[in-house]
Amino acid sequence: MTSSEGAFARALVTGAGGFIGHHLISYLTYRGYRVRGVDLKEPEFEPTRADEFVVGDLRDAKVADEVTRDIDEVYHLAADMGGIGYITSNHASIVRNDTLINVNTIHAAHENGASRLLYSSSACVYPQYKQLEADVTPLREEDAWPADPEEGYGLEKLYMEKICQYYREDLGLDTRVVRFHNVYGPLGTYEGGKEKAPAALCRKIAGIEDGGEIEVWGDGKQTRSFLYIEDCVEGIHRLMRSDHVDPLNLGSDRLVTVDDLIEIISGAAGKRVEKRYDTSKPQGVRGRNSDNTRLRAALGWEPSISLEDGLARTYEWIAGELAVREAPAAVG
Numbered sequence: 001m002t003s004s005e006g007a008f009a010r011a012l013v014t015g016a017g018g019f020i021g022h023h024l025i026s027y028l029t030y031r032g033y034r035v036r037g038v039d040l041k042e043p044e045f046e047p048t049r050a051d052e053f054v055v056g057d058l059r060d061a062k063v064a065d066e067v068t069r070d071i072d073e074v075y076h077l078a079a080d081m082g083g084i085g086y087i088t089s090n091h092a093s094i095v096r097n098d099t100l101i102n103v104n105t106i107h108a109a110h111e112n113g114a115s116r117l118l119y120s121s122s123a124c125v126y127p128q129y130k131q132l133e134a135d136v137t138p139l140r141e142e143d144a145w146p147a148d149p150e151e152g153y154g155l156e157k158l159y160m161e162k163i164c165q166y167y168r169e170d171l172g173l174d175t176r177v178v179r180f181h182n183v184y185g186p187l188g189t190y191e192g193g194k195e196k197a198p199a200a201l202c203r204k205i206a207g208i209e210d211g212g213e214i215e216v217w218g219d220g221k222q223t224r225s226f227l228y229i230e231d232c233v234e235g236i237h238r239l240m241r242s243d244h245v246d247p248l249n250l251g252s253d254r255l256v257t258v259d260d261l262i263e264i265i266s267g268a269a270g271k272r273v274e275k276r277y278d279t280s281k282p283q284g285v286r287g288r289n290s291d292n293t294r295l296r297a298a299l300g301w302e303p304s305i306s307l308e309d310g311l312a313r314t315y316e317w318i319a320g321e322l323a324v325r326e327a328p329a330a331v332g
Protein backbone atom coordinates (compact mmCIF):
# COMPACT_ATOMS: atom_id res chain seq x y z
CA MET A 1 0.00 0.00 0.00
CA THR A 2 1.41 3.43 -0.93
CA SER A 3 1.00 6.57 1.11
CA SER A 4 -1.74 7.67 -1.27
CA GLU A 5 -3.84 4.56 -0.73
CA GLY A 6 -5.85 3.31 2.18
CA ALA A 7 -4.50 3.25 5.70
CA PHE A 8 -2.05 6.14 5.50
CA ALA A 9 -3.87 8.52 3.17
CA ARG A 10 -5.48 11.60 4.65
CA ALA A 11 -8.58 12.51 2.69
CA LEU A 12 -10.80 15.57 2.86
CA VAL A 13 -14.42 15.16 1.75
CA THR A 14 -16.25 18.44 1.18
CA GLY A 15 -20.04 18.24 1.22
CA ALA A 16 -19.59 15.60 3.93
CA GLY A 17 -23.04 16.23 5.35
CA GLY A 18 -24.68 15.67 1.97
CA PHE A 19 -25.95 12.57 0.25
CA ILE A 20 -22.94 11.41 -1.80
CA GLY A 21 -20.34 12.84 0.61
CA HIS A 22 -21.76 10.93 3.56
CA HIS A 23 -21.78 7.62 1.67
CA LEU A 24 -18.27 8.29 0.34
CA ILE A 25 -16.94 8.84 3.86
CA SER A 26 -18.35 5.46 4.94
CA TYR A 27 -16.64 3.86 1.92
CA LEU A 28 -13.26 5.55 2.51
CA THR A 29 -13.07 4.98 6.27
CA TYR A 30 -13.92 1.31 5.69
CA ARG A 31 -10.94 1.15 3.33
CA GLY A 32 -8.58 2.60 5.93
CA TYR A 33 -8.41 6.26 4.94
CA ARG A 34 -8.21 8.89 7.63
CA VAL A 35 -11.02 11.22 6.68
CA ARG A 36 -11.88 14.79 7.52
CA GLY A 37 -15.31 16.00 6.43
CA VAL A 38 -16.51 19.57 6.03
CA ASP A 39 -20.02 20.86 5.44
CA LEU A 40 -22.44 23.56 6.54
CA LYS A 41 -24.29 20.81 8.40
CA GLU A 42 -23.85 17.32 9.77
CA PRO A 43 -25.51 14.41 7.92
CA GLU A 44 -29.25 14.44 8.37
CA PHE A 45 -30.12 10.77 8.76
CA GLU A 46 -27.22 9.04 10.59
CA PRO A 47 -23.95 10.07 12.26
CA THR A 48 -20.86 10.60 10.11
CA ARG A 49 -18.07 8.01 10.13
CA ALA A 50 -15.45 10.68 9.46
CA ASP A 51 -12.51 10.79 11.89
CA GLU A 52 -13.01 14.54 12.08
CA PHE A 53 -16.03 16.61 11.01
CA VAL A 54 -15.79 20.38 10.59
CA VAL A 55 -18.98 22.41 10.41
CA GLY A 56 -17.87 25.29 8.19
CA ASP A 57 -18.68 27.41 5.17
CA LEU A 58 -16.36 26.98 2.17
CA ARG A 59 -17.48 30.35 0.78
CA ASP A 60 -15.09 31.63 3.43
CA ALA A 61 -11.48 31.27 2.15
CA LYS A 62 -10.20 30.91 5.75
CA VAL A 63 -12.34 27.81 6.28
CA ALA A 64 -11.10 26.33 2.99
CA ASP A 65 -7.53 26.99 4.10
CA GLU A 66 -8.02 25.37 7.53
CA VAL A 67 -9.69 22.19 6.31
CA THR A 68 -7.15 21.50 3.52
CA ARG A 69 -4.14 21.46 5.90
CA ASP A 70 -2.33 18.11 6.23
CA ILE A 71 -4.47 16.49 3.54
CA ASP A 72 -3.26 14.22 0.68
CA GLU A 73 -6.42 13.96 -1.36
CA VAL A 74 -9.50 16.16 -1.67
CA TYR A 75 -12.85 14.75 -2.76
CA HIS A 76 -14.65 17.97 -3.55
CA LEU A 77 -18.42 17.43 -3.47
CA ALA A 78 -19.75 20.52 -1.65
CA ALA A 79 -22.20 22.51 -3.73
CA ASP A 80 -25.36 24.53 -3.47
CA MET A 81 -27.61 22.28 -5.54
CA GLY A 82 -30.95 20.51 -5.64
CA GLY A 83 -33.56 19.05 -7.96
CA ILE A 84 -34.77 20.68 -11.15
CA GLY A 85 -37.23 23.02 -9.38
CA TYR A 86 -34.43 24.38 -7.18
CA ILE A 87 -31.70 24.80 -9.81
CA THR A 88 -33.99 26.52 -12.31
CA SER A 89 -35.23 29.15 -9.85
CA ASN A 90 -32.03 30.11 -7.99
CA HIS A 91 -29.45 30.95 -10.69
CA ALA A 92 -27.84 33.96 -9.00
CA SER A 93 -27.38 32.47 -5.53
CA ILE A 94 -26.22 29.08 -6.92
CA VAL A 95 -23.51 30.57 -9.16
CA ARG A 96 -22.29 32.90 -6.43
CA ASN A 97 -22.16 30.19 -3.78
CA ASP A 98 -20.66 27.49 -6.01
CA THR A 99 -18.06 29.81 -7.54
CA LEU A 100 -16.82 30.81 -4.07
CA ILE A 101 -16.88 27.22 -2.76
CA ASN A 102 -15.00 25.86 -5.78
CA VAL A 103 -12.33 28.50 -6.17
CA ASN A 104 -11.61 28.64 -2.43
CA THR A 105 -11.35 24.86 -2.19
CA ILE A 106 -9.09 24.21 -5.18
CA HIS A 107 -6.83 27.13 -4.34
CA ALA A 108 -6.45 26.11 -0.70
CA ALA A 109 -5.81 22.48 -1.74
CA HIS A 110 -3.00 23.66 -3.99
CA GLU A 111 -1.53 26.11 -1.47
CA ASN A 112 -1.52 23.49 1.29
CA GLY A 113 0.17 20.86 -0.86
CA ALA A 114 -2.60 18.31 -1.48
CA SER A 115 -1.49 15.90 -4.18
CA ARG A 116 -4.84 15.28 -5.83
CA LEU A 117 -8.33 16.79 -6.06
CA LEU A 118 -11.45 15.17 -7.49
CA TYR A 119 -14.20 17.52 -8.57
CA SER A 120 -17.84 16.44 -8.80
CA SER A 121 -19.27 17.86 -11.99
CA SER A 122 -22.60 16.98 -13.53
CA ALA A 123 -24.45 15.83 -16.64
CA CYS A 124 -25.95 19.35 -16.49
CA VAL A 125 -22.81 20.56 -18.32
CA TYR A 126 -23.98 18.94 -21.56
CA PRO A 127 -25.50 21.14 -24.29
CA GLN A 128 -29.25 21.55 -24.24
CA TYR A 129 -29.32 21.20 -28.05
CA LYS A 130 -28.22 17.56 -27.71
CA GLN A 131 -31.06 16.75 -25.29
CA LEU A 132 -34.21 17.85 -27.12
CA GLU A 133 -35.64 14.35 -27.77
CA ALA A 134 -36.74 11.74 -25.25
CA ASP A 135 -34.99 9.06 -27.36
CA VAL A 136 -31.68 10.83 -26.90
CA THR A 137 -28.24 9.74 -28.15
CA PRO A 138 -26.09 8.98 -25.08
CA LEU A 139 -23.79 11.87 -24.23
CA ARG A 140 -20.05 11.43 -24.79
CA GLU A 141 -17.58 13.45 -22.76
CA GLU A 142 -16.45 15.46 -25.81
CA ASP A 143 -20.06 16.57 -26.45
CA ALA A 144 -19.78 19.19 -23.67
CA TRP A 145 -18.19 21.60 -26.16
CA PRO A 146 -19.32 23.75 -27.98
CA ALA A 147 -21.09 24.64 -24.79
CA ASP A 148 -24.76 25.31 -24.08
CA PRO A 149 -25.14 23.92 -20.55
CA GLU A 150 -27.99 24.14 -18.06
CA GLU A 151 -28.30 27.81 -17.06
CA GLY A 152 -26.57 28.73 -13.80
CA TYR A 153 -25.70 25.44 -12.11
CA GLY A 154 -24.49 23.66 -15.29
CA LEU A 155 -22.51 26.62 -16.58
CA GLU A 156 -20.73 27.01 -13.26
CA LYS A 157 -19.88 23.27 -13.23
CA LEU A 158 -18.40 23.52 -16.73
CA TYR A 159 -16.32 26.53 -15.74
CA MET A 160 -14.99 24.70 -12.66
CA GLU A 161 -14.01 21.74 -14.88
CA LYS A 162 -11.76 24.17 -16.76
CA ILE A 163 -10.37 25.60 -13.51
CA CYS A 164 -9.36 22.05 -12.54
CA GLN A 165 -7.56 21.69 -15.88
CA TYR A 166 -5.72 25.02 -15.41
CA TYR A 167 -4.62 24.18 -11.84
CA ARG A 168 -3.33 20.83 -13.13
CA GLU A 169 -1.52 22.24 -16.16
CA ASP A 170 -0.10 25.43 -14.63
CA LEU A 171 0.28 24.58 -10.96
CA GLY A 172 0.74 20.79 -10.87
CA LEU A 173 -2.31 19.92 -8.76
CA ASP A 174 -3.36 16.49 -10.03
CA THR A 175 -7.10 16.81 -10.74
CA ARG A 176 -9.89 14.38 -11.63
CA VAL A 177 -13.32 15.44 -12.89
CA VAL A 178 -16.40 13.23 -12.65
CA ARG A 179 -19.74 13.99 -14.30
CA PHE A 180 -22.52 12.33 -12.29
CA HIS A 181 -25.79 11.36 -13.95
CA ASN A 182 -28.72 11.35 -11.45
CA VAL A 183 -27.44 9.58 -8.36
CA TYR A 184 -30.07 8.11 -6.04
CA GLY A 185 -30.32 5.83 -3.01
CA PRO A 186 -31.04 5.67 0.72
CA LEU A 187 -30.04 8.57 3.00
CA GLY A 188 -30.76 11.17 0.30
CA THR A 189 -33.04 14.19 0.66
CA TYR A 190 -36.60 13.17 -0.15
CA GLU A 191 -38.62 16.32 0.67
CA GLY A 192 -38.34 20.07 1.08
CA GLY A 193 -37.66 21.12 -2.53
CA LYS A 194 -34.05 19.90 -2.98
CA GLU A 195 -34.99 16.26 -3.62
CA LYS A 196 -34.58 14.63 -7.06
CA ALA A 197 -37.14 12.65 -9.07
CA PRO A 198 -36.47 9.10 -7.72
CA ALA A 199 -36.68 10.21 -4.07
CA ALA A 200 -39.69 12.47 -4.71
CA LEU A 201 -41.56 9.64 -6.47
CA CYS A 202 -40.70 7.15 -3.70
CA ARG A 203 -42.04 9.62 -1.12
CA LYS A 204 -45.24 10.23 -3.07
CA ILE A 205 -45.88 6.52 -3.60
CA ALA A 206 -45.11 5.74 0.05
CA GLY A 207 -47.73 8.34 1.01
CA ILE A 208 -50.70 6.83 -0.87
CA GLU A 209 -52.95 3.82 -0.38
CA ASP A 210 -53.09 1.10 -3.05
CA GLY A 211 -54.73 2.72 -6.15
CA GLY A 212 -54.12 6.28 -4.93
CA GLU A 213 -53.04 9.25 -7.05
CA ILE A 214 -49.69 11.06 -7.26
CA GLU A 215 -48.72 14.28 -9.00
CA VAL A 216 -46.02 13.83 -11.67
CA TRP A 217 -43.95 16.75 -12.98
CA GLY A 218 -44.14 16.80 -16.80
CA ASP A 219 -45.90 14.30 -19.06
CA GLY A 220 -44.03 11.23 -17.80
CA LYS A 221 -42.26 10.71 -21.13
CA GLN A 222 -39.06 12.62 -20.34
CA THR A 223 -36.06 10.27 -20.07
CA ARG A 224 -33.00 9.94 -17.85
CA SER A 225 -30.58 7.31 -16.56
CA PHE A 226 -30.08 6.74 -12.82
CA LEU A 227 -26.99 5.66 -10.87
CA TYR A 228 -27.25 3.84 -7.55
CA ILE A 229 -25.19 5.37 -4.73
CA GLU A 230 -23.01 2.27 -4.11
CA ASP A 231 -21.90 2.25 -7.75
CA CYS A 232 -21.35 6.01 -7.48
CA VAL A 233 -18.91 5.89 -4.55
CA GLU A 234 -17.03 2.95 -6.04
CA GLY A 235 -16.71 4.83 -9.35
CA ILE A 236 -15.44 7.95 -7.55
CA HIS A 237 -12.75 5.96 -5.78
CA ARG A 238 -11.71 4.11 -8.93
CA LEU A 239 -11.42 7.40 -10.82
CA MET A 240 -9.35 8.97 -8.05
CA ARG A 241 -6.95 5.99 -8.22
CA SER A 242 -6.76 6.06 -12.04
CA ASP A 243 -4.57 8.17 -14.34
CA HIS A 244 -7.55 9.59 -16.22
CA VAL A 245 -7.43 13.39 -15.95
CA ASP A 246 -10.14 14.47 -18.41
CA PRO A 247 -13.82 14.70 -17.39
CA LEU A 248 -15.46 11.29 -17.16
CA ASN A 249 -19.14 10.29 -17.13
CA LEU A 250 -20.26 8.31 -14.10
CA GLY A 251 -23.77 7.10 -14.74
CA SER A 252 -25.88 4.23 -15.88
CA ASP A 253 -26.55 3.92 -19.62
CA ARG A 254 -30.01 2.41 -19.16
CA LEU A 255 -32.45 5.04 -20.42
CA VAL A 256 -35.90 5.08 -18.75
CA THR A 257 -38.91 7.41 -18.77
CA VAL A 258 -40.37 8.94 -15.62
CA ASP A 259 -43.35 6.62 -16.20
CA ASP A 260 -40.93 3.65 -16.15
CA LEU A 261 -39.53 4.90 -12.83
CA ILE A 262 -43.03 5.07 -11.37
CA GLU A 263 -43.80 1.55 -12.57
CA ILE A 264 -40.64 0.14 -10.99
CA ILE A 265 -41.24 1.94 -7.69
CA SER A 266 -44.92 0.96 -7.56
CA GLY A 267 -43.81 -2.65 -8.16
CA ALA A 268 -41.42 -2.42 -5.22
CA ALA A 269 -44.18 -0.85 -3.10
CA GLY A 270 -46.80 -3.41 -4.17
CA LYS A 271 -49.24 -0.58 -4.99
CA ARG A 272 -51.22 0.45 -8.06
CA VAL A 273 -50.67 4.15 -8.78
CA GLU A 274 -52.83 6.72 -10.61
CA LYS A 275 -50.81 9.52 -12.22
CA ARG A 276 -51.84 13.17 -12.53
CA TYR A 277 -49.41 14.93 -14.89
CA ASP A 278 -48.58 18.60 -14.32
CA THR A 279 -46.80 19.96 -17.39
CA SER A 280 -46.52 23.45 -15.87
CA LYS A 281 -43.79 22.17 -13.51
CA PRO A 282 -40.07 22.33 -14.52
CA GLN A 283 -38.85 19.18 -16.27
CA GLY A 284 -35.32 19.99 -17.39
CA VAL A 285 -34.07 18.64 -20.71
CA ARG A 286 -36.33 16.22 -22.60
CA GLY A 287 -33.91 13.31 -22.57
CA ARG A 288 -30.46 12.53 -21.17
CA ASN A 289 -28.31 9.41 -21.10
CA SER A 290 -24.69 8.57 -20.31
CA ASP A 291 -22.34 7.12 -22.93
CA ASN A 292 -20.08 4.84 -20.88
CA THR A 293 -17.54 3.92 -23.57
CA ARG A 294 -14.81 6.03 -22.01
CA LEU A 295 -15.75 5.01 -18.46
CA ARG A 296 -15.23 1.34 -19.34
CA ALA A 297 -11.94 2.08 -21.11
CA ALA A 298 -10.56 4.34 -18.35
CA LEU A 299 -11.60 2.33 -15.29
CA GLY A 300 -12.11 -1.21 -16.66
CA TRP A 301 -15.38 -1.14 -14.75
CA GLU A 302 -18.94 0.12 -14.99
CA PRO A 303 -21.96 0.42 -12.68
CA SER A 304 -23.80 -2.84 -12.13
CA ILE A 305 -26.61 -2.39 -9.58
CA SER A 306 -29.96 -2.65 -11.38
CA LEU A 307 -32.59 0.08 -11.22
CA GLU A 308 -35.08 -2.44 -9.83
CA ASP A 309 -32.73 -3.38 -7.00
CA GLY A 310 -31.64 0.20 -6.24
CA LEU A 311 -35.14 1.66 -6.31
CA ALA A 312 -36.47 -1.14 -4.10
CA ARG A 313 -33.80 -0.33 -1.49
CA THR A 314 -34.49 3.41 -1.80
CA TYR A 315 -38.25 2.99 -1.53
CA GLU A 316 -37.87 0.75 1.51
CA TRP A 317 -35.72 3.35 3.25
CA ILE A 318 -37.99 6.34 2.47
CA ALA A 319 -41.17 4.43 3.39
CA GLY A 320 -39.47 3.41 6.66
CA GLU A 321 -38.54 7.02 7.43
CA LEU A 322 -42.10 8.21 6.84
CA ALA A 323 -43.56 5.36 8.88
CA VAL A 324 -41.33 6.17 11.88
CA ARG A 325 -42.29 9.82 11.68
CA GLU A 326 -46.00 9.09 11.47
CA ALA A 327 -46.05 6.45 14.21
CA PRO A 328 -47.77 7.70 17.39
CA ALA A 329 -45.23 8.67 20.07
CA ALA A 330 -44.84 6.11 22.85
CA VAL A 331 -46.75 7.02 26.01
CA GLY A 332 -45.15 6.98 29.47
Ligand SMILES: NC(=O)c1ccc[n+]([C@@H]2O[C@H](COP(=O)([O-])OP(=O)(O)OC[C@H]3O[C@@H](n4cnc5c(N)ncnc54)[C@H](O)[C@@H]3O)[C@@H](O)[C@H]2O)c1
Pocket (backbone or CB within 6 Å): 014, 015, 016, 017, 018, 019, 020, 021, 038, 039, 040, 041, 056, 057, 058, 059, 076, 077, 078, 079, 080, 081, 082, 097, 101, 120, 121, 122, 123, 179, 180, 181, 182, 183, 184, 196
Ligand atom coordinates in the same frame (compact mmCIF):
# COMPACT_ATOMS: atom_id res chain seq x y z
N1 LIG B 1 -26.85 13.69 -6.66
C1 LIG B 1 -26.76 13.80 -7.99
O1 LIG B 1 -27.53 13.19 -8.72
C2 LIG B 1 -25.71 14.69 -8.60
C3 LIG B 1 -25.71 14.82 -9.99
C4 LIG B 1 -24.74 15.62 -10.57
C5 LIG B 1 -23.79 16.26 -9.79
N2 LIG B 1 -23.84 16.12 -8.44
C6 LIG B 1 -22.82 16.82 -7.64
O2 LIG B 1 -22.31 15.95 -6.65
C7 LIG B 1 -21.99 16.69 -5.46
C8 LIG B 1 -22.69 16.07 -4.26
O3 LIG B 1 -24.09 15.99 -4.53
P1 LIG B 1 -25.14 15.47 -3.46
O4 LIG B 1 -26.22 14.80 -4.20
O5 LIG B 1 -24.44 14.75 -2.36
O6 LIG B 1 -25.72 16.86 -2.94
P2 LIG B 1 -26.06 17.35 -1.44
O7 LIG B 1 -26.82 18.63 -1.60
O8 LIG B 1 -26.68 16.25 -0.65
O9 LIG B 1 -24.61 17.62 -0.84
C9 LIG B 1 -23.91 18.83 -1.05
C10 LIG B 1 -23.46 19.30 0.31
O10 LIG B 1 -22.69 20.51 0.13
C11 LIG B 1 -22.93 21.29 1.28
N3 LIG B 1 -22.64 22.70 1.07
C12 LIG B 1 -23.37 23.60 0.35
N4 LIG B 1 -22.83 24.81 0.46
C13 LIG B 1 -21.73 24.68 1.27
C14 LIG B 1 -20.75 25.60 1.74
N5 LIG B 1 -20.83 26.89 1.47
N6 LIG B 1 -19.77 25.12 2.54
C15 LIG B 1 -19.70 23.81 2.87
N7 LIG B 1 -20.59 22.90 2.44
C16 LIG B 1 -21.60 23.33 1.64
C17 LIG B 1 -24.42 21.11 1.56
O11 LIG B 1 -24.75 21.48 2.90
C18 LIG B 1 -24.63 19.64 1.24
O12 LIG B 1 -24.59 18.84 2.41
C19 LIG B 1 -22.42 18.13 -5.74
O13 LIG B 1 -21.30 18.86 -6.17
C20 LIG B 1 -23.39 18.00 -6.87
O14 LIG B 1 -23.45 19.17 -7.66
C21 LIG B 1 -24.77 15.34 -7.82
